[in-house]
Amino acid sequence: MRPAAFDYRAPATLGEALALLAAHPGAKLLAGGQSLVPVLNLRLAAPPLLVDLRRIPELARSVLEHDGALTLGAMTRHRVFERDARVRAAQPLAAAAVPHIAHVAIRNRGTIGGSLCHADPAAEWPAVTLACDAAMTIAGSAGTRTVDAADFFTGLFETAVGTGEILTAVRFPAWPARRRHGFAEVARRHGDFALVGVAAAVDLDERGAVALARIAVFGAADAPVLAQEAAQALVGRRGEGAAREAGRLARARIAPRSDHHASAEYRSELVEVLVRRALGQALGVAPAKAA
């Protein structure tokens, strides 16, 4: 198995990379290659040119601000995040999700930006950015713009990154002291793409009741979705009953499709159970290992 022939450039600056995209319609960006290279090997795509982003220093740079806000360069490799105790502590939901991404060898190469731009509906990072209300920085010939995660994932393998643009970074807001999280997914084997997964961030008030919740469900639609009604229903509540009701509400609102991995009915069941489990972790009513 071998990909169709393509040319290759590895520019040293973002400006050069943007110029290459402008000059070569159909060129594809190469980040970690862990989704793109299989696609090329299977000849599902045959771009004339790959523009490798690995030599652009600013894309691999991450900044942890004093207040805990974390900006990750788009070329940050999953495993770099996974092995960095400081960034893990700053963003506990992402820290819980990353070990579920494929396997060690894939995580050594695959990048956060690549995962976000590939936008596989069953991928972990898109759901985490949604639950954390992260914002993406996108560079183009006219300058840079910022897009909230809620507006970034526009469809199946589709994002707000336009032709000729490059995702440069993702910024996670500081993690509030009273925020709790839960992460749960079901895959056939650990490291396989999730059949369904849930990433939840829950902010508690000073009495320990829910003030605000963001529940991102992935693998159940063309793109990760926020279970808004379920999140609304949690406000002011605590305990297992609240988690159960949120699970039911999420199930009622999300209509998964069947494919050769799982039936729509099974995925619906998973939406309910995994929302309940993730919220159970966040609300401290279920052991974290239950996922």
Add this chain to the structure above:
Amino acid sequence: MKRIVEVTINGERHELALEPYRSLLDVLRNDVGLTGTKKGCDVGDCGACTVLLDGKPVNSCLVLGVEVGGSEILTIEGLQRGPERLHPLQDAFMRHGAAQCGFCTPGFLMMASALLDENPAPTEEEIRFGIAGNICRCTGYTKIVAAIQAAARDKAEGKA
């Protein structure tokens, strides 16, 4: 158009002229003649092609040859410590019968060596998590896990 790539493989410098679309796996096997790295699925599912790129395990089928300029690569051919000295993992795999057909073995050994470099005393769960991206279709993983545990013990006791 071919690109010139300078890379160190098993301690030896190579200057290779590569078409951009060729995988590191393909280059290792066909240009450098290192056929110990096995070609299984070509899409990153099986782990048979695992090599160490700057000390980190990667699937060489998902890395382009042109991406590795300036890097150091270790393949199964470079793992043993001398002509007559096996790596402790190779020795443990033999003692435990951890290879059946052997096709997956180079990938397992490279992945396990990186695991032990990072974590010299892994638990069974950590070993299973670490090798989750390597598939053996002959038999199972029990002897492979036992061999990795034994190699870790040998290293800790200074036997290897």
